[in-house]
Amino acid sequence: MGFSSSCYGRKMRNSMVSWLEIRLWHQEDFSLSPICEPEQVTEPFTAPGKGLVAMSVVTVQLGQCGNQIGYEVFDTICRDLHNSQGFCCKRENEVYQASCKEHFFNEERSGVPVARALLIDMEPKVISQTLLKAARSGRWKYGQHSHFCQKQGSGNNWAYGYSVHGPKHEESIMNLIQKEVEKYDSLRGFSTIMSMAGGTGSGLGAFLTQNLRDAYPNSFIINQIIWPYGTGEVIVQNYNSILTLSHLYRSSDALLVHENDVVHKICAKLMNIKQISFRDVNQVIAHQLGSVFQPTYSSEGSCQYRRNPLGDLMASLVPHPEFKMLGLRNIPQMSENSLSYTTFAWTGLLKHLRQMLISNAKMEEGIDWQVRPPLLGLPALEKVPHNKESHFNTSIANLVILRGKDVHSADLGGFKDPALYTSWLQPSDAFSEWRTHRAFNKYEKSAALVSNSQFLLKPLDTVIGKAWNMFASKAYVHQYTKFGIEEEDFLDSFTVLEQVVASYCNL
Amino acid sequence: MAQSVVVQVGQCGNQIGRCFWDLALREHAAINKKGIYDDSLKNFFRNVDTRRNGDGVDISKGKIRSLKARAVLIDMEEGVVNEILQGPLKDIFDSKQLITNVSGSGNNWSVGYKVFGSQYRDQIVEKLRQTAEHCDCLQCFFIIHSMGGGTGSGLGTFILNVLEDEFPEVYRFVTSVFPSGEDDVITSPYNSVLAMKELNEHADCVLPIENESLFDIVSRINQMVTSGKPGTTVKPESLITLNEGGIKKKLQEKPFDTMNNIVGNLLLNLTSSARFEGSLNMDLNEITMNLVPFPQLHYLVSSLTPLYTLADVNVPPRRLDQMFSDAFSKDHQLIQADPKHSLYLACALLVRGNVQISDLRRNIERLKSALHFVSWNQEGWKTSLCSVPPVGHSHSLLALANNTCIKPTFIELKKRFTRLYKKKAHLHHYLQVDGMEESCFTEAVSSLSSLIESYNELDVTKGLPIHDPLRLNIVI
Numbered sequence: 001m002g003f004s005s006s007c008y009g010r011k012m013r014n015s016m017v018s019w020l021e022i023r024l025w026h027q028e029d030f031s032l033s034p035i036c037e038p039e040q041v042t043e044p045f046t047a048p049g050k051g052l053v054a055m056s057v058v059t060v061q062l063g064q065c066g067n068q069i070g071y072e073v074f075d076t077i078c079r080d081l082h083n084s085q086g087f088c089c090k091r092e093n094e095v096y097q098a099s100c101k102e103h104f105f106n107e108e109r110s111g112v113p114v115a116r117a118l119l120i121d122m123e124p125k126v127i128s129q130t131l132l133k134a135a136r137s138g139r140w141k142y143g144q145h146s147h148f149c150q151k152q153g154s155g156n157n158w159a160y161g162y163s164v165h166g167p168k169h170e171e172s173i174m175n176l177i178q179k180e181v182e183k184y185d186s187l188r189g190f191s192t193i194m195s196m197a198g199g200t201g202s203g204l205g206a207f208l209t210q211n212l213r214d215a216y217p218n219s220f221i222i223n224q225i226i227w228p229y230g231t232g233e234v235i236v237q238n239y240n241s242i243l244t245l246s247h248l249y250r251s252s253d254a255l256l257v258h259e260n261d262v263v264h265k266i267c268a269k270l271m272n273i274k275q276i277s278f279r280d281v282n283q284v285i286a287h288q289l290g291s292v293f294q295p296t297y298s299s300e301g302s303c304q305y306r307r308n309p310l311g312d313l314m315a316s317l318v319p320h321p322e323f324k325m326l327g328l329r330n331i332p333q334m335s336e337n338s339l340s341y342t343t344f345a346w347t348g349l350l351k352h353l354r355q356m357l358i359s360n361a362k363m364e365e366g367i368d369w370q371v372r373p374p375l376l377g378l379p380a381l382e383k384v385p386h387n388k389e390s391h392f393n394t395s396i397a398n399l400v401i402l403r404g405k406d407v408h409s410a411d412l413g414g415f416k417d418p419a420l421y422t423s424w425l426q427p428s429d430a431f432s433e434w435r436t437h438r439a440f441n442k443y444e445k446s447a448a449l450v451s452n453s454q455f456l457l458k459p460l461d462t463v464i465g466k467a468w469n470m471f472a473s474k475a476y477v478h479q480y481t482k483f484g485i486e487e488e489d490f491l492d493s494f495t496v497l498e499q500v501v502a503s504y505c506n507l
Numbered sequence: 508m509a510q511s512v513v514v515q516v517g518q519c520g521n522q523i524g525r526c527f528w529d530l531a532l533r534e535h536a537a538i539n540k541k542g543i544y545d546d547s548l549k550n551f552f553r554n555v556d557t558r559r560n561g562d563g564v565d566i567s568k569g570k571i572r573s574l575k576a577r578a579v580l581i582d583m584e585e586g587v588v589n590e591i592l593q594g595p596l597k598d599i600f601d602s603k604q605l606i607t608n609v610s611g612s613g614n615n616w617s618v619g620y621k622v623f624g625s626q627y628r629d630q631i632v633e634k635l636r637q638t639a640e641h642c643d644c645l646q647c648f649f650i651i652h653s654m655g656g657g658t659g660s661g662l663g664t665f666i667l668n669v670l671e672d673e674f675p676e677v678y679r680f681v682t683s684v685f686p687s688g689e690d691d692v693i694t695s696p697y698n699s700v701l702a703m704k705e706l707n708e709h710a711d712c713v714l715p716i717e718n719e720s721l722f723d724i725v726s727r728i729n730q731m732v733t734s735g736k737p738g739t740t741v742k743p744e745s746l747i748t749l750n751e752g753g754i755k756k757k758l759q760e761k762p763f764d765t766m767n768n769i770v771g772n773l774l775l776n777l778t779s780s781a782r783f784e785g786s787l788n789m790d791l792n793e794i795t796m797n798l799v800p801f802p803q804l805h806y807l808v809s810s811l812t813p814l815y816t817l818a819d820v821n822v823p824p825r826r827l828d829q830m831f832s833d834a835f836s837k838d839h840q841l842i843q844a845d846p847k848h849s850l851y852l853a854c855a856l857l858v859r860g861n862v863q864i865s866d867l868r869r870n871i872e873r874l875k876s877a878l879h880f881v882s883w884n885q886e887g888w889k890t891s892l893c894s895v896p897p898v899g900h901s902h903s904l905l906a907l908a909n910n911t912c913i914k915p916t917f918i919e920l921k922k923r924f925t926r927l928y929k930k931k932a933h934l935h936h937y938l939q940v941d942g943m944e945e946s947c948f949t950e951a952v953s954s955l956s957s958l959i960e961s962y963n964e965l966d967v968t969k970g971l972p973i974h975d976p977l978r979l980n981i982v983i
Contacts, residue, residue: 064788124508124546125784151644152509155792156889199796231871232888233787235797235853264865276865278786278892465975466886472976473883475800475852498981 055308056184057103058177059117059191060208063154063201064126065226066193067119068278071130072286073193074115077104078140080290080441087405087439096438099295099305105140106183113140118180119147120173120208122154122165122200148176154199158240159483161203162247169204174211181216188308189220189253196244197228197237206247213251220253220314224289227259227459236476238467243485245460246493249324249500254314256326257456258285262362269365271335287441288330291448292401296434306434316432317397317452319425322503327455329356330448331364344445346402346410353400353447354414360393360455373419394507395421395453397430404445407435422507457504464497508546509646511778511791512638513578514666517612517619517659519684520652521580521587522763527651527771528576528596534775537898538783544571547782551577552599553641565641574599577642579634581666583608583623583658603637606630612657616698617940617947619661631666632673639674647678647791649774650710654702655686655695664705671709678791680777681710682770685842685916687719688923694933696923697948703920704951707958711795713806714773714907715916717842721766724748727838728814741815745899747772748814772897773809773841776905779859780893786864789857789891797889798853798909804961807907808846810839813900827862827902831870834906835878842916849912850969851880855889860902862892881965882973911969914962921955928952 061070081100086093105113115134119127119142127149134141148169154161181187190212194201205223212221225244228237248255263284267276271284292313295305306312318324331353332344352364359371371392398420402410412433421430440446470476471490481487515524535548544554544566553575554566566572576599582588585607592600606627612619639645648670652659670679683706686695706713725748732741748765780789799805812833834856837845858867867890880887897903927933928948937943 068786123788123790125788129784152646153788153790153792155790155796157792157796199793229868231868231875231886233890234793235884235887235889264868268865273865275863277863281864465978468978469975470883475883476796478802479796479799494979495981498979502981 055186055188055311056116057189057191057310058180058184058187059115059193060177061117061119061130062192062194062205062208063121063198065195065198066201066205067121067126067130069224069226069282069285070117070119070193071133072279072282073289074104074117074134074140075137076283076286076290076441077294078113078137080294082139083442085439085442087444088437092438095303095305096295096436103293103295103309106143112138114143115140115146116180117142117146118176120149120176120200120204121147122150122161122204123152124149143180146176146180148173154203156197156234156236156240157199157479157483158203158206158236158243159480159485161199161201161205162207162243163203163484165200165204166207170207170211173208174215177212177215187216187219188311189222190216191222191224191310193224193226194244195226195228196241197226197234198240201226202240202244206244209248210251220311221251222254222256222310222314223248223252225255225257226285227257227261229260229264230462233260236479238463238470239476239480239490241463242467242493242497243489245500246496249496252324254318254324254326256328256450257459258288258328259362259459266333266363270333270363272338273335284333287333288328288448291330291403291440291446292328292450294403294436294440295438296401296403296436309434312432313399313450316399317450319397319429322500323396323452325452325456325460325500325504327451327453328448329353329363329451330446331356332443332446333364336442339442346406346445346447349445349447350400350410350412350414353449357395357398357415357449357451357453358393358420360391360453360458373417375419391454393454395430395451396425396507397421397432397452399432399434399450401434401436401448401450402446403436404439404443405437407437407445410435454504454507457501460497460504461501464494464501468494508549509644509781509790510550510577510642511647511649512635512642512645513551513576513649513651514581514635514670515578516581516650516652516663516666517656518582518584518587518653519656520650520659520663521582521591523651523682523684523767523770524578524580525587525591525594525596526764526767527774528578528599530768530771530775532574532596532599534898538895539571542571544569548574550778550782553577576600576604577638579604579606579631579638581606581627581631581658581662583619583662584611585609604634606634612661613936614655614692614694614698615657615936615940616661616664616694616701617937617943619657619659619663620665620701621661621940621942623658623662624665627662628665628669631669635670635673639677645674645677647680648674650679650681651770651774652681653684653686654699655684655690655692656698659684660698660702664702664709667705667709678795679709679711680791680794681706681713682716682774683713684716684718684770685920687717688919694927694936696920696927697933697937699920700924700955701947701951703917703958704954707803707954711805712799714777714809715806715842715913716770716773716809717916718766719843720841721769723838724769724814724841725765731815742899745813745815747811769811769841773811773905776811776857776859776897776903777907779895779897780857780891783893783895785891785893785895787890787892789855789889789893793889793891794855794907798855798907800852800884800909801961803958804852804909806909806913808844808910808913809841809908810834810836810906811841812839812904812906814839827866828870828873830902830904831856831874834904835874842913844910844912844916846908846910846912847878849879849910849914850965851878851884851887852909852911852965853884853887853889854878854880854909855891855907857891857893857905857907858902859893859904860896860900861894862902864892867892879969882968882971885973911962911966914959914966917955917959917962921952921959924952924955 061067194205263281267273298306359368361367416427515521555573557573652663812830
């Protein structure tokens with residue numbers, strides 16, 4: 001591939017640099033606050049002996065999926081937090097625990113940590129269940145007034161979630177968010193958890209993301225998106241997906257995607273679960289997210305934990321607004337029983353992770369070792385159609401997060417190879433690494449990869465294809481036009497997403 | 508949580524309704540051990556303190572005092588409704604929920620629709636409003652009726668119109684019992700076709716039922732129960748043909764009760780995921796959203812499995828998979844149809860009990876290659892997982908199919924109609940009713956023909972090679 005001096009590459013580099021500068025500026029300016037409270041400009045709070053307080057991120061759990069997964073995320077984080085098997089010294093463990101608590105929980109007088117989350121759904125069953133489960137754990141809970149729900153759901157109808165529920169409950173929901181935001185000295189951003197397939201997470205989620213962008217223009221927004229199983233959970237899931245993705249692309253900063261099919265395979269093949277439930281799937285997703293967002297050191301050799309991991313992640317991985325689709329891989333992954341008698345070496349783990357990256361393997365089993373990066377200096381290969389399985393996965397930017405024993409001995413040279421990346425970013429800009437001694441969730445060593453690459457090209461293309469196929473026959477469209485989403489809106493969404501596909505395809 | 512109201516019209520509608528309410532109480536009694544009025548009960552029942560005067564004050568939380576069904580019972584004869592009010596269910600209904608007459612509709616759709624419709628319109632609207640006012644979020648009306656008679660068919664479809672006018676935002680799910688070939692009501696084809704036009708135009712979703720199918724299912728169960736073969740002892744409370752009254756007083760069971768209980772179970776399973784919790788909920792509005800790709804194609808073929816549970820404790824996974832296979836066999840459909848050999852537009856699987864997403868996916872993978880799906884909906888599956896199983900079972904499955912296999916039912920109906928209409932047989936009984944003209948008949952049969960034609964157009968595409976439409980071309 002080489003450092004192409006093509007017109008496209010130059011254009012990318014120029015527009016990307018200015019984007020990068022803007023985002024970095026936002027990251028470093030501590031005095032920025034949400035636009036609706038100009039008076040509340042505060043200095044970052046410094047707790048004695050603790051270092052600077054974490055930048056706050058509010059998690060918004062949307063719909064059944066968002067709330068079920070959100071619960072597992074906080075539960076996993078809490079378990080890890082209390083895990084004595086940190087494979088590090090006691091002092092380090094304590095600092096980790098303190099940092100983790102600061103990031104994800106508020107202290108309450110009762111002593112039980114309160115999750116920094118809001119629960120939103122249009123029907124009450126799931127929220128009731130979620131609140132109950134958290135309270136029963138005894139180790140953490142949700143805030144008493146941290147939820148909003150209605151009596152009737154969105155009926156898997158994106159248009160209903162976006163055009164009916166959205167405007168109707170806009171004021172109440174934004175007030176709820178504002179109340180939560182007011183608890184923090186400095187808000188950094190929002191992380192929403194939602195599925196694309198249904199009506200609330202997808203439709204109301206898209207509406208809400210737009211609102212967040214308007215109300216808090218200086219805060220970042222990342223959407224954790226659950227990509228549905230290819231074979232129906234919901235028949236209109238492809239319509240709901242393209243409408244969601246196209247709208248989020250306009251207002252959000254990054255979309256971190258979790259694919260149900262992939263996680264399901266991980267449960268089946270790596271964790272050996274026989275009768276896989278949604279709970280199992282959700283716990284794997286929670287583990288993967290935890291491995292990314294639990295405290296990490298702010299830089300090489302530092303003893304301070306990163307204050308703004310989410311912001312740093314986005315600054316590293318999203319250098320250009322045309323490319324926002326992030327994928328996540330985490331190894332190793334196995335059942336708890338196997339964990340206790342397996343040992344790992346960094347060389348083995350990183351070799352696998354690198355090959356997973358370049359061959360676009362979804363998990364640690366069945367990796368195609370034949371795929372190789374193109375050789376430097378040779379003429380650029382003809383663009384291989386993106387639906388060919390053995391196509392090499394080109395990256396824009398990658399972030400590898402290592403946790404556990406001997407983490408500083410791990411060699412990440414393989415990820416700095418310029419051949420892995422597009423021409424318009426130097427590997428020094430394209431690759432970031434975070435290393436932390438303290439092990440995560442009982443894994444002596446674990447490596448997570450968050451990648452802005454062609455990982456999601458094929459799934460995206462597939463969903464667009466299926467949605468287009470259905471749209472051509474106009475099936476189900478009347479259900480959307482009933483609530484104000486016209487054929488024009490569908491076409492706009494298709495256009496936006498075909499553009500995204502083309503951009504990623506041309507890397 | 509949203510609420511539903513059941514509107515039972517005519518003799519058949521009220522008999523089925525009675526079985527439904529009996530089963531609903533049994534289901535809630537089995538699950539709700541603490542006697543607390545919870546959200547799941549709220550869907551179909553009010554909690555009332557009857558010691559106070561008047562309508563009884565609604566109690567939204569706390570202990571169950573007196574449950575009242577969210578129902579309106581309508582019949583132009585008194586027999587069935589009176590029986591209900593004197594039977595074991597009398598406490599869940601009150602007189603304010605009824606509309607009755609003595610004369611009956613004489614198996615004449617136009618008497619039911621035109622005569623009684625206009626006569627009782629105001630009363631009907633008033634009763635519906637009262638029932639709706641007791642709901643803080645009314646989501647759905649369930650209409651239960653038969654197509655072949657006069658009241659259920661005529662007045663029932665008139666009420667469908669009223670519901671659309673007065674409550675346009677509330678879904679209308681209709682459970683319609685279609686007449687069988689050897690129906691003893693000679694004019695049933697007229698009544699059915701006239702009613703079909705109303706269903707075409709005013710229902711959100713129709714679940715057609717045929718007595719023949721219910722009868723076949725009952726026979727098969729009876730065979731099983733009485734066979735005496737080793738290892739075939741059936742758990743009595745698991746039979747989908749028995750209700751609470753039935754368990755206790757089997758001998759006094761009404762002849763149609765066994766069949767009606769199947770329909771009662773259909774309605775319970777349809778609403779289970781909306782009432783009870785699960786890992787993948789399905790609300791009633793999701794049913795129309797996913798299963799009705801075009802407004803006029805809203806007829807869903809349903810099947811229920813298992814029909815009974817054997818008494819032995821172990822449930823090997825093979826039996827779970829058998830449940831899925833059975834749902835697609837023509838023996839389990841509630842109308843005379845074979846979805847497997849026709850074209851699927853969409854399919855929903857509503858699973859209850861200890862079944863997980865992997866079981867569901869494994870079975871979809873296994874079965875889908877034998878099924879034909881329309882080209883634009885190759886993965887047209889809608890699924891739900893409700894944690895609470897029905898009484899007596901560890902798991903159950905309700906399959907709803909939007910499938911062209913329903914076309915023969917409509918074609919048959921049209922044939923029978925034409926046979927009568929050609930000879931103008933019994934037509935004068937209809938035309939002498941104020942407001943009825945021959946155009947009513949021609950419009951009705953035309954509506955039915957166009958529906959059949961829509962299914963024909965889809966059937967033609969079955970088996971043809973699929974060409975994906977060209978995608979949008981983007982220039983970078």
